[in-house]
Amino acid sequence: MKIVIAPDSFKGSLSAVDVAFHMEKGIKKAFTEVETVLVPVADGGEGTMESLVAATKGKVIDVTVKGPLLKSVKAAYGVLGDGETCVVEMASASGLNLIADAERDPMLTTTYGTGELIKAALEQGYRKFILAIGGSATNDGGAGMLQALGMRLFDQEGKVIGFGGAELGRVAQLDDAEFDSRIAESEFLIASDVQNPLIGPEGSSYVFGPQKGATAKMVKQLDAYLTHWADLIEEKQGVRLHDKPGAGAAGGIGGAFQAFFPSTMRRGIDIVIEYTDLEKKLAGADFVLTGEGQIDFQTASGKAPMGVAEVAQKQGIPVFAIAGSIGGGIEQLYQYGITSVFSLVNAPMTLDEAISGCDQYLQFTTEQIARTFFASSLNKKSASL
Structure with missing residues (x-):
């Protein structure tokens, strides 16, 4: 048997x-x-890295990064048994599990730590990535991640903006002059079963914002901020994220990957089934x-x-x-x-x-x-x- x-x-x-x-x-x-x-x-959320590392007899690399509220947290990325494929689990750096229920606030939470994890792996020479983006605490459109990787975001007065979903409303210019050039040399497979667009009634803010601590008023504001963010990205990159399937995944980080990374998106469980x-x-x-x-x-x-x-x-x-x-x-x-x-x-x-x-x-x-x-x-x- x-x-x-x-x-x-x-x-x-x-x-x-x-x-x-x-x-x-x-x-x-x-x-x-x-x-x-x-x-x-796992299906692309918390536990995906552990499952893939265990199945392929890989290893885990610990990294200290900034958590969703910018406090230092101990995160990790995995390297599969092939020694080449790196698994970055967003929940490890920017997950809901890292903050108390009372602290949930997508106006403030940032994906900066996820960007730090990617950067740490890039610095170790990895160029093949699986990104598991479930379980996030954020709704910043991936802006924090981009900032950690060298993207500079300025307001109308030319000042660098801060972090969190609320700051998206202040962005007036995206400067990618110092954006990490190693990203263009890499390949990114995004593990996510979310097909929601970035904005609107089925978008990131309305569907997932409440579980991350957003009130009804905040949901409307966050959706407006993401709309503004998407307008700027379309102007700069020629990619329309507003209604693009999957762009609303993990507080909009799915859209950031689609616009700025050489990436493809697949259902998380299908990736795990393949690699295991x-x-x-x-x-x-x-x-x-x-x-x-x-x-x-x-x-x-x-x-x-x-x-x-x-x-x-x-x-x-x-x-x-x-x-x-x-x-x-x-x-x-x-x-x-x-x-x-x-x-x-x-x-x-x-x-x-x-x-x-x-x-x-x-x-x-x-x-x-x-x-x-x-x-x-x-x-x-x-x-x-």
């Missing part, structure tokens, strides 16, 4: 690597004589285990469990998903190859209790799935004799 274990992280509790480990322990409690293949995955060689590892599997903290209708928009299920479905392999919380609309997932969804919560409990005991609940639920599957398989074999 062979089981492939390919979960995403359970945010606030366990990384994808840890989730896979505990799922494996649960299976081994049920059956010791079973082959398990661990392939931790998941399709080959699925060969001969009896079933697949996947999961993430919350599974609901949004999972069908390109989240990790859906991507895993799509690949397994091609080979006719059943997929069982485990979630910390199950929301509405999961019936949409069945068409993509998810056989059934299980909650790891096995009794009434608080969120804190579920998070603190996630490892044990994962093992228990996984064990029950394995026992049920193998019992059913044995019954079918007996009936056919």
